[in-house]
Amino acid sequence: MPPVFSHGDLRLYLLNLLDEGPRHGYDIMQALSDRTGGTYTPSAGTIYPRLAKLEEEGLVTKRIDGRKTVYEITERGRAEVAARSGELEGIQADLADSVRLIADEVRGSMREAMKSLRADLAAAARAERDAPPQTEPTPDDARTRAREQLRRAEAGVNEFRAQVRTDLRTHVARGGDLAADAVDALIDRLDAAARELSRSLRDR
Structure with a gap:
């Protein structure tokens, strides 16, 4: 079975999810599963290292809210999402095709x-x-x-x-x-x- 996300697409899709609003890690994983119709249910070992990388790049910040770590996109991250809106449309189309094929x-x-x-x-x-x-x-x-x-x-x-x-x-x-x-x-x-x-x- 081909991968749901091509190389680099997951990084951009994570930014897109955070552009909609702050999310904690489990919420991000659940949103990915929901948005892909269950075709992709990522593990914590997949998501958290990518979030850490986005934080290093200055695209995401994090804060502690009780027992949860909440991630929030920065202005720099919003600028990247806006600049790559065309790529996001392509990712959404590919995800829809993947759901139908599976x-x-x-x-x-x-x-x-x-x-x-x-x-x-x-x-x-x-x-x-x-x-x-x-x-x-x-x-x-x-x-x-x-x-x-x-x-x-x-x-x-x-x-x-x-x-x-x-x-x-x-x-x-x-x-x-x-x-x-x-x-x-x-x-x-x-x-x-x-x-x-x-x-x-x-x-x-």
């Missing part, structure tokens, strides 16, 4: 995961239908086979859950976004798969 990527991953799950369920159903007839099972035999198939089903569901959870957590850890519509689509498809399974079980 949302599309997540939706595509969810579609592929659900397609694979449906294919596995259909294959299992076909295999069971095509299996040669068995002698009439005793109640104990039927329960034993049912428990065995239940264990297989649970193992498959757990494997699917673990894979999707790993993919989603890795995506977010890399700075990716989970757009609400993508998550809604995932939930809808899972509900649809559950209903399909319920119908299949009732028809047997």
